[in-house]
Amino acid sequence: MKLTVTPKLLDKESSIGFLLRLAQRNGYLSIQDLVNQSVIRANVPNVDPKSLSTFSQLANVKAYEYSSHELWKFTCSINPRICLACIKSAGLIHQTHLDATVYRCTKHDLNLVNQCFHCRKSLRWDIALTNGLCTNEECGKKLIQIDTTVPENLTREQVLDCLTMSHFISAPCSTYITQKKFVEIDDYALALENGYKVLTQKDIFVEWECRQAFSSADEYxxxxxxxxxxxxxxILRSNWPIHSIINPPKITKQIESKSEKSLWLNYNTATNILKMSRPDIMLLKEFGLIFIRGNTRLTLNSVIDISPIFRMLAVHSKTDSNLDTSIYSASLLMHQNLTSLADILIGIKNKRLNTRYLPSSDISSSLYVDMSEFREFCQEQLKDKMNLIIDLGEAVKITSLSNSVLKSIKKQGVIQSPRRNPYSDDEFCYCSDAIKIRDMNRVGQLSLALENY
Structure with a gap:
């Protein structure tokens, strides 16, 4: 079947806009009615009708810059936004107006419209758009411009920041993010305006921030x-007034309740906040102190529930008066004995270490120990790692000697190079050798030993 009318593709017209005009000019009620006809293959070059059921084909997303944004793979908006002047002059839905970082028509200096002023319903991809009419069947009135308080000159990065902030406003207490393929926002103009308001007004941001904190469990x-x-x-890419207050206040509070609610975090968030490496996270999983969503292997895209850690800490918390030193203040001791936070958490669970848990600014500041008992615990941790191969960075922690000094000692044969990789042996040593160097240095025997080599 041959189409009656095949309009000319307008300059910089979007594929989905052209198909809407094509359907409208040939009497079809929707794009889908047009797609279902074999005439598409014969009349529209380089378009496979079978593929037009997907938005990516309709919107021609290949024309868009690939976005590395944490929330969206492509900055192409699923929801239609149109320039009323472009529609009035030629029924044109501009290709760049599908980009969610574009909120104004540069040719006509107008904000894009995404909602009907009369019924307040968001627009849909419908033939009515080509006539500048509301796509809500119960309304169908002529679309009119809606004013906004957002400035006219926001950059691409600033727009993404506003949409990001709006995402967190609409999803209270979001503790992790999932990247979607496209930007899908029902009321784009409102989202942009709300995001901009929170990012530029400190009091509103503080109010939002406090709501997040008050909604969290008290044991964190x-x-x-x-x-x-x-x-x-x-996530934010630009500088905003709220940057000076974005760090949460340091607070100390007693445990008032115990929540069974999960606390899911993205892998990078979990490792940053807990200050743990991948092996540490894997160790906690082995001991049932964290869970991975889907019980899959740990990857950079994993979502992790860390709530079991804090339920365990609350259960094992003691009230002894001698538990008066935070492990944060004992970080040097941990450093010198290669004792990680994961080692400490597992030690608490296995009842090898007594602690008092009082939620404070972070987990290290919230755990209190008896210093003499903690010293013994850390020393035991180091002994357990005697036969391990460690890198020189860890050896520096144990010996308190510089990397260059340790390399010099290795060259003189005082400590052995493990046989693990002929190209990187100089960067590794046995943990037992590092301990030996530390002990020799403490009693003044290291310089004597070096003279004999």
Whole structure:
């Protein structure tokens, strides 16, 4: 079947806009009616009708710059936004107007319209758009311009920031993010306006930030209570007035309740907040202190539930008066004995270490120990790692000697190079050798030993 009318493709017209005009000019009621006809293959070059059921084909997303944004793979908007002047002059839906980072028509200096002023319904991809009419069948009135308080000169990055902030506003207490393929926002103009308002007005941001904290379980340190703020800080690409207050306040509070609610975090968020490496996270999984969504292997895209850690800490918390030193203040001791936070958490679970848990600014500041008992625990941790191969960075922690000094000692044969990789042996040693160097240095025997070599 031959189409009666095949309009000329307008300059910089979007594929989906052209198909709407094509359907409208040939009497079809929708794009889908047109797609179902074999005439598409014969009349529209380089378009497979079978593929037009997907938005990516309709919108021709290949024309868009690939976005590395944390929330969206492509910055192409699923929801239609049109320039009323472009529609009035030629029924044109501009290709660039599908980009969610574009909110104004540069040719006509007008904001794009995404909603009907009369019925307040968001627009749909419908033939009515080509006539500038509301796509809501119960309304169908002529679309008119809607004013906004957003400035006219926001950059691409600033627009993405506003949409990001709006995402967190509409999803209270978001503790992790999932990247979607396209930008899907029902009321784009409102989202942009709300995001801009929160990012530019400190009092409104503080109010939002406090709502996130007050909604969290009381057994968490404040950096986890404010994890939504932490995520926003990581994602924002431009400088905003709220940057000076975006760090959550340091608070100390007693445990008032115990929540069974999960606390899911993205892998990078979990490792940053807990200050743990991948092996540490894997170790916690082995001991049932974290769970991975879907019980799959740990990857950069994993979503992790860390709530079991804090339920365990609350259960094992003691009230002894001698538990008066935070492990944060004992970080040097941990450093010198290669004792990680994961080692400590597993030690608490296995009842090898007594602690008092009082939620504070972060997990290290929330755990209190008896210093003499903690010293013994850390020393035991180091002994357990005696036969391990460690890198020189860890050897520096144990010996308190510089990397260059340790390399010099290795060249003189005082400590052995493990046989693991002929190209990188100089960067590794046995943990037992590092301990030996430390002990020799403490009693003044190291310089003597070096002279004999």
């Amino acid at each position: 340190p404040s950096d986890l209570n404010f994890v939504s703020s932490w995520l926003v800080k990581k």
